[in-house]
Amino acid sequence: MCDEAADLQDVRTTVPRPAEGSVVDPIGLEPVDEVEILTLVDNVFDGLLTSDERTRRAGFGAGVTAAPVFEGGTTTVGMIAEHGFSALVRVRRGEQTSTLLFDTGLSPDAMVTNADRLGISLADIHAVVLSHGHFDHVGGLVGLAGKRGTRSLPMVVHPLAWTKRRLAMPGGARELPTLSRRALRGEGFEVVERRTPSLLLDGCVLVTGEVDRTTEYEHGMPRPHEAWTGSEWIHDPLVLDDQALVVHVRDRGLVVLTGCGHAGAVNIVRHAQRLTGVRELHALVGGLHLGGPAFEPVIPPTVAALTELAPSLVVPGHCTGWRAQHALAAALPSAWVQGSSGTTYRLAA
Template identity: 75%
Template structure:
């Protein structure tokens, strides 16, 4: 498992910075914050035995109230949190004594995110916006549960890329193509979401949170999805390597640097971080969290140059989750042992000045 963390001779060259072609929408005046708390509401893993510290808060099997289970004395049992192949995070930023929050992705199933939030005692009624990293259903399924909690409330802003609504499918050779669930804009608006479509960067929460918009693809190794991932262009199915609606969330922690949160990281972890640095003019990566999409045979060959580039950035915290894959997890843990932290549903990461 250490092989993946050893850079091949070409890895360093492949991971070298390149100038992004064309014009950029920069600089972005991203206001620094005193603190950001990121609570992973849904991830692929839940481990009740993980330990935390002053900056990483874990939850155990005792999270929330006991649930009914007549097979136990007293009729109840303790539960932990739901883990599923999806991602959702509650992001809270603080400047001085003012705190504001938003949701970044909502998980796979309708109930996992809201149930986990309940068990954590996290109040979702106070969030200011919802951001979807891209249109894949394992990041948007929890919108149904969230909508069920919002009856009679004011419209909730939802920031998305306009290609979020793209029909997609997986056409693996030798099997029948499987179309993926596609979000309905009309249904979301009917449920009280105010859909805001942007290809360019967006500043939210009083200019304290940056949503990257489309990410410049500047590395020569982050090629995106393999040929079986296809999109409907209105006339036919075509290979969709870029997942162009992929975007990340960025916060600048004062005197520390950038905190970058990804959903799947389809644009490539290195592309995303460099794009955030370019947009903001902040050179330091303080933390990288979220899905890095390095699992499986199509992506494992780029683990080496990805780890090489991230090592050069020297982040203080790396929490790969969701679709990162176990080989990449081991490579990052071996190469960045002081920064790497195991992700888990329900974990809160505190990043402060």
């Protein structure tokens, strides 16, 4: 655990270097029999989507709330959607099942409200993993703290997750909300800071740590995204605290879960392959950050690389953007699935 404050000056000496090929000693990621990814918060909710053999959808009727304009004083509601991401990850190996929370969404209440409507207890999670420090992935920690009381809960973060950031636009700079290490510890979270890969849940889940940047086209955030070094604002293209979750489903391959994918979807997948020595990509779920003019040129090479990897399931969410969604759906029609708050994706050996 790091007790020193994160310093963006470290970026100059810790920028990931290109690393081709396999690691000499691959990380021993234990294969699992089943993983379920429940999207508690995503940018979209579609109550008319239907379930199938690999997805379980939460439609209308997931909850009831007071509404005096209706006869009886109540109405049926679905899931909350917002510009944020949160996923509950259940991993089963043999008879043992463990649960992680990956990111917590934008607002204090969306994640916990959706969990309540689905009848999910957040008291059963074994740890929290934050993909990075951006506010649309950590805002729900407020609600989580209120739901679980003061019980200590491990939280894995990159030490740069506390970085103060802003968007320096032509009309003026807007500072982004900054996560507070002291406040989280005060709420009872056991904050564990790691730059390097971590194995959780008896070696069944890998947190990638900093991701090697090996592609020629995934360059990160545009010029307006800046970070405070302690003395000046500098361009922060890499968002070095970006990390992903990786699970190896027995006889199927890797399941990769991203928050925003600031490191680049292809960089992340290649990094996971290199760390584990597992070549097969079974599923890619989460934000791929391909929306908007700065990222749309990255769509064609990303789609081409993912098509070559031939995953069985691709669920682009959150910040992926509609152009990338359409491109991925066209290129991978049997693998692509529309994301939606309250959907569970089941992947089994």
